[in-house]
Structure formats: structure tokens, C-alpha cells
Amino acid sequence: MHQxxxxxxxxxxxxxxxxxxPGKSALMLQAEAARNALRDAGxxxxxxxxxxxxxxxxxxxxxxxFAEYVGIVPRYTDSTAxxxxxxxxxxxxxxxxxxxxxxxxxLIVHGENGYSGRHLPRPSRVPxxxxxxxxxxxxxxxGGPAGMYAMAAMRHMAVYGTTSEQLAEVAxxxxxxxxxxxxxxxxxxLTIADVLASRWIAYPLHLxxxxxxxxxxGAVVLTTADRARGCRKPPVWVLGTGEAHTHNSLIGMPDLTxxxxxxxxxxxxxxxxxxxxxxxxxxxxxxxxxxxxxxLESLGFCGPGEGGPFVEGGRLGPGGxxxxxxxxxxLSYTHSGMFGIFLLIEAVxxxxxxxxxxxxxxxxxxxxxxxxxxxxSCGTVILGRD
Amino acid sequence: MTAGGGKPQPQPTPETLPFWEAARDGRLRLPFCxxxxxxxxxxxxxxxxxxxxxxxxRDVSGRGRxxxxxxxxxxxxxxxxxxxxxxxxxxxxxxxxxxMTRLVDVEPRPDAIRVGMRVEVVFADGGSGFMLPLFxxxxxAS
Numbered sequence: 344m345h346q347x348x349x350x351x352x353x354x355x356x357x358x359x360x361x362x363x364x365p366g367k368s369a370l371m372l373q374a375e376a377a378r379n380a381l382r383d384a385g386x387x388x389x390x391x392x393x394x395x396x397x398x399x400x401x402x403x404x405x406x407x408x409f410a411e412y413v414g415i416v417p418r419y420t421d422s423t424a425x426x427x428x429x430x431x432x433x434x435x436x437x438x439x440x441x442x443x444x445x446x447x448x449x450l451i452v453h454g455e456n457g458y459s460g461r462h463l464p465r466p467s468r469v470p471x472x473x474x475x476x477x478x479x480x481x482x483x484x485x486g487g488p489a490g491m492y493a494m495a496a497m498r499h500m501a502v503y504g505t506t507s508e509q510l511a512e513v514a515x516x517x518x519x520x521x522x523x524x525x526x527x528x529x530x531x532x533l534t535i536a537d538v539l540a541s542r543w544i545a546y547p548l549h550l551x552x553x554x555x556x557x558x559x560x561g562a563v564v565l566t567t568a569d570r571a572r573g574c575r576k577p578p579v580w581v582l583g584t585g586e587a588h589t590h591n592s593l594i595g596m597p598d599l600t601x602x603x604x605x606x607x608x609x610x611x612x613x614x615x616x617x618x619x620x621x622x623x624x625x626x627x628x629x630x631x632x633x634x635x636x637x638x639l640e641s642l643g644f645c646g647p648g649e650g651g652p653f654v655e656g657g658r659l660g661p662g663g664x665x666x667x668x669x670x671x672x673x674l675s676y677t678h679s680g681m682f683g684i685f686l687l688i689e690a691v692x693x694x695x696x697x698x699x700x701x702x703x704x705x706x707x708x709x710x711x712x713x714x715x716x717x718x719x720s721c722g723t724v725i726l727g728r729d
Numbered sequence: 730m731t732a733g734g735g736k737p738q739p740q741p742t743p744e745t746l747p748f749w750e751a752a753r754d755g756r757l758r759l760p761f762c763x764x765x766x767x768x769x770x771x772x773x774x775x776x777x778x779x780x781x782x783x784x785x786x787r788d789v790s791g792r793g794r795x796x797x798x799x800x801x802x803x804x805x806x807x808x809x810x811x812x813x814x815x816x817x818x819x820x821x822x823x824x825x826x827x828x829m830t831r832l833v834d835v836e837p838r839p840d841a842i843r844v845g846m847r848v849e850v851v852f853a854d855g856g857s858g859f860m861l862p863l864f865x866x867x868x869x870a871s
Contacts, residue, residue: 484812
């Protein structure tokens, strides 16, 4: 039933400290995360011959910056620029490279000082004035993620009657998971009323509908089945993957109530040969509460427009029918800029049974869905244990 | 890039220049694909639907409906800190294409703006001499 078990994630970890970590550069966070993930696998930098990274904080050539910093000379390199989905999309790229024998040990790494580096100039976040977004969005005051996702959420609310309370349910369920994760930044209790009482960032999104801004790094290590069997921990198999993007600027988005997860999710499920009801743990990018609702619909866990009612009653939280974002997500655990890597790390830990108080019992299958840009790109990965 | 009150200014490219030249004259002018007989936006040197490269430029009515909007309490682009709260919106033009714009002449309140609301174009100086196509509630807004 499952895809043949040929490629596995064998290592996964964060940087030494995550959250508010002043005094560490993006490259320091990347190096720590990579070293820790390799240690988790029982491997070293000398074993790595495939390097996958991207981001805003390390210059125009992210994979070259990172590889030089840690002393790797890779045979395979990837700096895919699809935003926060990239690290999930890179799993598909790593699988392809490993299966072709283009590399033997693939390292996917992220690190960004999103909080402590917030005063650094970030020209890449403002579109160049000759690009479509620079000509037809930025001059009108549009371009920040909150405003863009607010417009998408507003459309969903107008078409389907989705409510602010339903959006807030996502923040509350996610916070309940964070309360069980010692590494989560935000662990104090949270209610729907708290979310609704928080200030507007971009109507219809409140402050507590928005992800955190933190400093963090994370990495995962992949290799082939023969090599995976000799690693320190049991392999977590990559059973199916998919990737897609439908637009870049919001004016190009075909339907503001559907994300590219509709394409990437269908591909991943079909390739893995699993059904949605078989998934034990769901890890989906929660840049904003709306991102979770549109992703659940686009992945087919509920029908179009049904995401609001679907998340009611704590369905996504601890003890709920569909454990989702069990780390506490970007909303409450950490969000340094491009969250995708942390979806993978948490899924690996759940499938290994390493999650302590937040462990989902008998978790055998996990689905990760990364989203990037303005609901522009998605990568879906389905992972399973032996 | 950030002249005119520090706001981002468009830098026209060869395929977008007719749009910005018309805007300077207070006209909303869009590319029209002769092969699929339909407008598209933003301007390109080929039609994103059919790949056709026979592009004409035609004036449009400047009327449409709010597809969606947000009321921004934090600036979403450089130079907009003094403008909050301000309204950004996607407009479905009567001729088909969808544009990003800023809604003006309307209170930045949820009860003053509605998805589906009728709007019309109004040109305003965005700085550096660029006339931007903004939108305001139309006479038949309700």
C-alpha cells in the first residue's frame, strides 16, 4: 500500500536555543541546527554531500553561504526560493537526488534571527520597483504578509460565512499544544475571547491570529534505506511528496479560498498510497490562523468552505480528533521567518514517540504541509515509521 | 524607489509603460489579448491564458466590485506608517481583470466596506509624478 521505503529522515533537531536569542546570526543558528540534526542521526558534517537551504538572512546565495560556513563541499545544492514552504519542497528534491545517486546524505537546514535581526535592512522583503509586485501592489500600500493574508481571509469570510471566532479556535487549539512543549515561546493560557480582544493588525486578522516572530534554526537529514538502517535512531520514511505553486503576487492568485495544497496534497497522498483518514498527526504551516483553515480545506480534510465549522470544539487540539500543529506551531512555539522545517522536525519526533506530554498515541503516519509566499506555494510530505 | 513620502514608486518596464502613461493622463488602460478576446492584468508581453502575443491596449470603464479588502492597522509597505488605518483591496473590474488598489473616500471601518461593493477608479498622485489608479465607492455603491 505504501510507497516503497527507499528514503528516510534520520536526523532532526533545532538550534541550541530558539525563541528570543539575541546575539546569534542566521548562520550561527543554521550551523547549530545542522550539527544537532547530524548528531541526532549519528552522522557528521563530513558525511553530508547534499545541501539544501534558502532564506533572506545570509545573502544572495544561501546554500553557498551555509556550506562555506560549516566547511561542506556538496555534490548537490538547492536554494529553492518558494518562501516558507521551501524546506518541505526540498524533501521532494532531496528524495529525487538521493534516488538518482546524485548525493548520499542530504541536509536541509533553516536558520533566521527574525526577532533579533528585525532592525536589519531586509531589501528582499520589499519588491523591486520594476517587478510586477513592485509596480502593481507596493505603491498601493500592499505587500506585508498580514495584509495579504487578511485579504484572503476576508474573501473566505464573505463567501462562506467563516467567523473571527472560528479563526480564533485555531490559535487556541495550537496554544494548548504549546503548553505541552517546553520549547514553545508562548505557553500561557489563551481563550477565544483573548484572541478577539487583541488589537487589529490587518482586519479581519487580530494580533493573535498572526504567527510569532522569533529567532530559530532547524534541520533534517535524509539518506537512503541501506544507510538509514545504520543510523542512531529508527528511520522515518518519506512515503509520498508533492509540490506546487499557483501564483506569486496576490493579484495572480486564482482563488483566494484555495491554496496550492490542493495540488501538492493530492500528489503526496496518491504517491504514498494513503488516505486522509489514515493520517495520525497533521503539521501544517500556520503563518496565520486562516492559513490552517484554507489548508485543511485544500488538503481535503473537509470540504470547501467547511474549515470554520471543522476547527470548532477543539478538533485540532490535544485530545481532538485531528491532532494538528502539535509543537504549538508558528502561532505559539516559534516562527523565525520560514517555518517549514519545524513541521518536519515535529512530525519526525511524533513518529519516533519522543514528544513527552504532547505525544500523540500510536502515531504512525504524519502529513506535513508547508505554505510559502502569499498562499503561493505548497509542499506536502507524508512520513511514516516502521 | 521610495520617493514621494517614502512610499514605493513603480518603475515602469517596457511592457507596462502604456499602462502608466495612460494613468498619467487619468485613464485606466489595460492590455487586451486579440487571440482570446479578453483583457488581462498585469501587463505582459504575452497573454497568460493562451500565450498569444498579439496584444492591444484599450481603455476600460474604471468600474468594478470589491473582491476582498483588508483594513491595515500596521503599515504593509514602506512609507505607509502615517496612513494607518488604511484600506487595501482587490477589485474585479467589469471587464474581467483583478487589480490591487487602495480604497479612498471611505471610512476605514468594517461596516463601511463590503465585499461586492461597487467602486470606481480615481487617479491620485502617488508621489514622483506617478498617478495611481485608486478606487472609491461608486454612486451605486450600495
